[in-house]
Amino acid sequence: MEIVISIDIGGTSTKLALVHLKTGILEKTAVPSQGYKSQKRYFEKLFEEIATLQSRLDFSYTLLGIGIGTPACNTKKGTIEGAANLAFLNDVPIVQLFEEKYKLPVFLINDGNAAALGEGLFGAAKGMKDYIVLTLGTGFGCGIVTSGIVLQGASGKAGEFGHIVVRKNGRKCGCGSKGCLDTYVSASGIKRTVYKLLADLRLESRLRSISFDQLSPKMIYEAALEDDKIALKAFNYTGKILGQKIADLYTIFEPEAIFLSGGLSSAGNILLEPVLKTARQHVMPFYQSKIAISPSALALNEAALLGAASLVWKSNH
Amino acid sequence: MEIVISIDIGGTSTKLALVHLKTGILEKTAVPSQGYKSQKRYFEKLFEEIATLQSRLDFSYTLLGIGIGTPACNTKKGTIEGAANLAFLNDVPIVQLFEEKYKLPVFLINDGNAAALGEGLFGAAKGMKDYIVLTLGTGFGCGIVTSGIVLQGASGKAGEFGHIVVRKNGRKCGCGSKGCLDTYVSASGIKRTVYKLLADLRLESRLRSISFDQLSPKMIYEAALEDDKIALKAFNYTGKILGQKIADLYTIFEPEAIFLSGGLSSAGNILLEPVLKTARQHVMPFYQSKIAISPSALALNEAALLGAASLVWKSNH
Numbered sequence: 299m300e301i302v303i304s305i306d307i308g309g310t311s312t313k314l315a316l317v318h319l320k321t322g323i324l325e326k327t328a329v330p331s332q333g334y335k336s337q338k339r340y341f342e343k344l345f346e347e348i349a350t351l352q353s354r355l356d357f358s359y360t361l362l363g364i365g366i367g368t369p370a371c372n373t374k375k376g377t378i379e380g381a382a383n384l385a386f387l388n389d390v391p392i393v394q395l396f397e398e399k400y401k402l403p404v405f406l407i408n409d410g411n412a413a414a415l416g417e418g419l420f421g422a423a424k425g426m427k428d429y430i431v432l433t434l435g436t437g438f439g440c441g442i443v444t445s446g447i448v449l450q451g452a453s454g455k456a457g458e459f460g461h462i463v464v465r466k467n468g469r470k471c472g473c474g475s476k477g478c479l480d481t482y483v484s485a486s487g488i489k490r491t492v493y494k495l496l497a498d499l500r501l502e503s504r505l506r507s508i509s510f511d512q513l514s515p516k517m518i519y520e521a522a523l524e525d526d527k528i529a530l531k532a533f534n535y536t537g538k539i540l541g542q543k544i545a546d547l548y549t550i551f552e553p554e555a556i557f558l559s560g561g562l563s564s565a566g567n568i569l570l571e572p573v574l575k576t577a578r579q580h581v582m583p584f585y586q587s588k589i590a591i592s593p594s595a596l597a598l599n600e601a602a603l604l605g606a607a608s609l610v611w612k613s614n615h
Numbered sequence: 616m617e618i619v620i621s622i623d624i625g626g627t628s629t630k631l632a633l634v635h636l637k638t639g640i641l642e643k644t645a646v647p648s649q650g651y652k653s654q655k656r657y658f659e660k661l662f663e664e665i666a667t668l669q670s671r672l673d674f675s676y677t678l679l680g681i682g683i684g685t686p687a688c689n690t691k692k693g694t695i696e697g698a699a700n701l702a703f704l705n706d707v708p709i710v711q712l713f714e715e716k717y718k719l720p721v722f723l724i725n726d727g728n729a730a731a732l733g734e735g736l737f738g739a740a741k742g743m744k745d746y747i748v749l750t751l752g753t754g755f756g757c758g759i760v761t762s763g764i765v766l767q768g769a770s771g772k773a774g775e776f777g778h779i780v781v782r783k784n785g786r787k788c789g790c791g792s793k794g795c796l797d798t799y800v801s802a803s804g805i806k807r808t809v810y811k812l813l814a815d816l817r818l819e820s821r822l823r824s825i826s827f828d829q830l831s832p833k834m835i836y837e838a839a840l841e842d843d844k845i846a847l848k849a850f851n852y853t854g855k856i857l858g859q860k861i862a863d864l865y866t867i868f869e870p871e872a873i874f875l876s877g878g879l880s881s882a883g884n885i886l887l888e889p890v891l892k893t894a895r896q897h898v899m900p901f902y903q904s905k906i907a908i909s910p911s912a913l914a915l916n917e918a919a920l921l922g923a924a925s926l927v928w929k930s931n932h
Contacts, residue, residue, distance in 0.1 A: 370901075380901040428769045442867075444773070449761050451869025452745045456761070458866050461899045463859070474900040542780070549775050550759075550867070552768025582778045583791035584687075584697040 299359040300614075303348055303400070304607035306409060306599065307331060307368040309383030309436035312344065313599050316351050317607035322420060323600060325351040337386055341395060362614055363403040364396050365606030367412030369437060373454025376406055382461075382472025382480070383437050405609035409433070410457055411448045413594075414441025415605030417557055422595035428553045431594065431601065432459075432540075434562035437472075438480040438487070441605075444551060459547070460484070464539055483540045485515045485561050491532045492518055503528035519565045533568045540569075541576025548577070548585045559594035559601055566593070616676040617931075620665055620717070621924035623726055623916065624648060624685040626700030626753035629661065630916050633668050634924035639737060640917060642668040654703055658712060679931055680720040681713050682923030684729030686754060690771025693723055699778075699789025699797070700754050722926035726750070727774055728765045730911075731758025732922030734874055739912035745870045748911065748918065749776075749857075751879035754789075755797040755804070758922075761868060776864070777801070781856055800857045802832045802878050808849045809835055820845035836882045850885045857886075858893025865894070865902045876911035876918055883910070 301324065306313040308331060315326035327347050334340040370381035376393030378384060396404045407415070414431040417423040423431070427446040433439035438460030442449040449456045460480035461473050468477025469490060481487050492505055492513065503526050508517060521529035544556055562569065570591065578586050594601055618641065623630040625648060632643035644664050651657040687698035693710030695701060713721045724732070731748040734740040740748070744763040750756035755777030759766040766773045777797035778790050785794025786807060798804050809822055809830065820843050825834060838846035861873055879886065887908065895903050911918055 380899065428767075428773075444761065444766050444768070445764055447762055447764065449868070450745075451761070452871045453869065455901070456745075456867065456869040458869075458899065461866050462863050463897050475897075546779050549778050550773065551766070552770065552773040552775075554769045580780050580792075582697065582775065584772070 299357060300362050301355075301359050302362050302607040302610040303364045303402075304603040305344065305364070305366045306412065306602040306606060307366065307378075307384065307387070308409065309369070313603055314344065314347050314351060315603045315607070316355065317604060319611050323603060325354050326600075326603065327351060328599075331384065332386065337390060340386070345399060361400070361402055363405065363610035364400060365405045365407065365412070365609045366392065366396065367407050367409040367602045367606040368392070369409050369439065370458070371406045371408055371454060373406050373408075373450065375453070376404075379455070380473065385472075403610065403613060405606070405613065406454070407448075407606055407609055408439075408441070408454065408457055409602050410439035410441040411450070412441065412603075412605035413439065413559060413601040414443050414448055415608050416596060416601035416603070417441075417559070417594055417605070418443060419608055420596060420604050421601060422557055422592060423555070426554050428551065430547055430551060430553045430556045432544075432556065432558050433560040433602070434484055434558060435560035436485050438484045439560070442551060442553075459543070462543065462546075464543065479539065479543055483536055483543075483562075488515055488518055488532055488536050488562060489513050491535050492528060495528050495531055495535075499528065499531075501527045505529060515562050515565070519568065522565070522568050530568070533565060534572045536562075537569050537572025538576045541573040542580050544573060544577040544589075544591065545580035545585075548581050548589060552585075555590040555592060557592055557594045559596065563593055616674060617679050618672075618676045619679050619924040619927040620681040620719075621920040622661065622681070622683045623729065623919040623923060624683065624695075624701065624704070625726065626686070630920055631661065631664050631668060632920045632924070633672065634921060636928050640920060642671050643917075643920065644668060645916075648701065649703065654707060657703075662716060678717070678719055680722065680927035681717060682722045682724065682729070682926045683709065683713065684724050684726040684919045684923040685709070686726050686756065687775070688723045688725055688771060690723050690725075690767065692770070693721075696772070697790065702789075720927065720930065722923070722930065723771070724765075724923055724926055725756075725758070725771065725774060726919050727756035727758040728767070729758065729920075729922035730756065730876060730918040731760050731765055732925050733913060733918035733920070734758075734876070734911055734922070735760060736925055737913060737921050738918060739874055739909060740872070743871045745868065747864055747868060747870045747873045749861075749873065749875050750877040750919070751801055751875060752877040753802050755801045756877070759868060776860070779860065779863075781860065796856065796860055800853055800860075800879075805832055805835055805849055805853050805879060806830050808852050809845060812845050812848055812852075816845065816848075818844045822846060832879050832882070836885065839882070839885050847885070850882060851889045853879075854886050854889025855893045858890040859897050861890060861894040861906075861908065862897035862902075865898050865906060869902075872907040872909060874909055874911045876913065880910055
């Protein structure tokens with residue numbers, strides 16, 4: 299049996315899995331991405347976790363290779379470059395590190411692109427050649443497939459749609475710019491919006507009792523379900539900005555569909571309604587009846603693991 | 616000798632040419648796109664002009680096929696669909712019309728995409744796999760090449776970057792929306808900007824003596840060369856908006872370079888300086904030193920003709 303090690307490095311956690319081409323994910327786990335004493339300790343932790351996953355398999359297998367999804371990767375150099383939420387990994391020769399440890403081929407891919415590949419192979423985009431996956435996690439990720447090919451750019455850094463400036467002199471972004479989409483439409487973006495609304499308005503809200511560090515998108519969602527005005531306004535504000543930018547994506551790419559994944563997308567219609575309404579208002583009239591925005595068909599966090607793994611099979615077949 | 620008929624339908628004029636794969640354009644001409652008594656008369660005029668071009672060739676040749684570049688084409692249906700500046704051609708089965716007339720294979724392509732293909736085959740983008748051509752003509756056109764493939768979208772309508780909304784409730788656009796990039800950054804866009812500035816400001820300007828219908832980008836350029844404040848402000852305003860959106864294109868596509876073609880780009884540094892300055896301000900820090908914006912290396916209007924023609928060779932070889 300041929301299997302692949304797959305790793306998805308996010309701003310908050312690093313997901314690891316052993317994946318089979320047909321069965322999908324066999325074993326998986328996750329560890330925090332940050333808070334290690336050193337970079338070396340972080341990688342040692344990943345190696346340990348991979349060994350644990352391997353020990354759980356009770357059949358013989360061949361390891362074909364390793365697929366790694368990260369934000370802001372430079373696929374030509376095999377490094378992460380200028381990642382807003384992963385400063386401690388910038389310019390680390392991550393591909394080389396894994397090649398030396400495992401003596402296996404290692405493939406690096408933007409995490410958004412990995413999610414798009416995963417959605418196309420195992421999820422809601424099966425059979426589509428033109429589609430986009432937006433991952434609303436700690437940060438805003440994006441994978442764009444056109445004519446069946448993942449948009450890569452000259453060195454694999456294309457698709458950083460989260461760093462489009464949506465507000466002039468807007469919120470400070472980890473990338474060094476201001477007003478990036480990422481700072482509004484992401485788990486951390488909606489938290490910032492809630493805090494801005496709590497500061498600006500005098501509305502009562504259960505969210506006033508929660509600290510910034512404790513606040514999660516899930517709490518905002520649960521408050522919204524109970525008609526908390528601040529929470530509802532936060533989703534509406536987030537959805538409007540996302541809707542405007544989805545209109546841009548339609549005008550630029552003419553996708554068959556756009557899929558939303560990641561923690562924030564779990565809010566369902568509370569987010570989707572303002573997104574759809576605003577997207578229809580901003581798109582060329584030609585697209586108004588054609589806009590299709592759906593949730594990902596894959597379990598949270600699995601799309602990128604499956605997509606990163608698929609690079610190894612692709613190179614083998 | 617094998618040659619191709621190439622047609623580039625713009626908002627103001629329709630360019631026609633006979634093209635050879637290696638030599639390039641053998642014969643060419645242009646006719647107005649609008650002002651005919653009927654649609655039928657427009658097409659008859661094109662057929663007549665093609666016959667005239669053919670009569671000028673004094674050697675024997677084989678016609679391989681026809682390539683047509685237009686805005687807003689639906690490549691699957693073989694029609695133009697929702698073109699802002701070509702309302703009289705919308706939903707006309709243009710591919711079928713030419714097939715019936717010439718009994719030859721006919722290929723339809725977005726005019727911006729055609730310009731991008733032409734630039735890659737004969738121009739400044741030779742050898743590049745990731746680049747973008749922006750055509751600043753009557754309208755704003757755009758051709759995007761990623762991994763060597765022209766961005767098409769689900770039905771060939773991708774790349775309508777000119778219809779990204781850049782100003783909420785901004786200028787009325789021919790597409791039905793408001794505030795599209797096309798209404799600011801194009802020959803007609805800069806005219807509208809000049810008139811807005813003439814209305815808002817009390818500055819003296821030689822452009823005050825010219826009617827809207829007579830005003831051309833060339834006149835604005837010549838005024839700017841003589842330090843006409845209104846003309847300079849118009850180029851600065853246009854360049855700033857274009858620079859912001861070029862920053863977005865870098866963030867989304869990571870191209871090796873972006874090329875400017877079309878009448879407005881003839882203004883050279885008067886336009887390019889504010890474009891570059893603003894693009895650098897708005898792009899992710901990673902790209903600040905990497906932004907490359909150059910003029911097209913092809914004669915005005917030839918890029919799209921060459922690119923449309925290339926579709927015929929591609930299908931033959």
